[in-house]
Amino acid sequence: MTKSKSTPDNKKGKPTPKRKVAEAKSKSSILSPAASRSDKKRLKEQTRLRRTEARAAFMRGDENALPYRDKGAARRFVRNYVDSRRSIAEYFLVLIIFVLFLTIIPNPTIQLFAIAIMYSAMLYAAIDGFLLSRRVKRLVIAKFPNESARGVGMYAWLRSTQMRRLRAPAPQVKIGANIN
Incomplete structure (x- = not known):
């Protein structure tokens, strides 16, 4: 076997990361940045308000809110x-x-x-x-x-x-x- 030279392109020269580390890295890049607790609470409240308004419009019989x-x-x-x-x-x-x-x-x-x-x-x-x-x-x-x-x-x-x-x-x- 021949030894490959370490170049920035093929990223050799360092040990292969453990599976747990690689999975954590890929998960963190896929997910959106973690929102703060107050942001999550505000988002949840806005969603609840939108749902309540849509339900009220449906019950009133507004044409845009009807299925x-x-x-x-x-x-x-x-x-x-x-x-x-x-x-x-x-x-x-x-x-x-x-x-x-x-x-x-x-x-x-x-x-x-x-x-x-x-x-x-x-x-x-x-x-x-x-x-x-x-x-x-x-x-x-x-x-x-x-x-x-x-x-x-x-x-x-x-x-x-x-x-x-x-x-x-x-x-x-x-x-x-x-x-x-």
């Missing part, structure tokens, strides 16, 4: 239409919890009555959702001829199944409001 699924005049109309009416589907969760408590009672008549209430509410909610879907689709086609009515029926039905307080974006109209 694709909720954007557009047709979807806003559907949200307002659904929010202006009551539906048994929005109370379904509460009804199911009530039925659950009734089925705990060891009386077969009460249990049968509770199950009948549950199935009749399910049937009524399904029929109401189907009719709502058709009605909303027809209204959107008439009111917004240039916008696609694809998916608005399902959008309306799914929104009608959520409890009013838990709907996002938050309802913009009162129950019973006239939506044209």
Whole structure:
């Protein structure tokens, strides 16, 4: 074997660094410089504020803050239409919890009555959702001829199944409001 001469280009003439040292050197060059504790705290606070503002804009129904699924005049109309009416589907969760408590009672008549209430509410909610879907689709086609009515029926039905307080974006109209 021949000995190579030490030159600045090939960096010979010194021992190969240990793996731990080489990994630490490569990690430190990849990562950004360590921020101070106060910088990290300020950055975290700014991120939290931006997230809070974006959430508030989404709940207000600002068009720029809405996801694709909720954007557009047709979807806003559907949200307002659904929010202006009551539906048994929005109370379904509460009804199911009530039925659950009734089925705990060891009386077969009460249990049968509770199950009948549950199935009749399910049937009524399904029929109401189907009719709502058709009605909303027809209204959107008439009111917004240039916008696609694809998916608005399902959008309306799914929104009608959520409890009013838990709907996002938050309802913009009162129950019973006239939506044209």
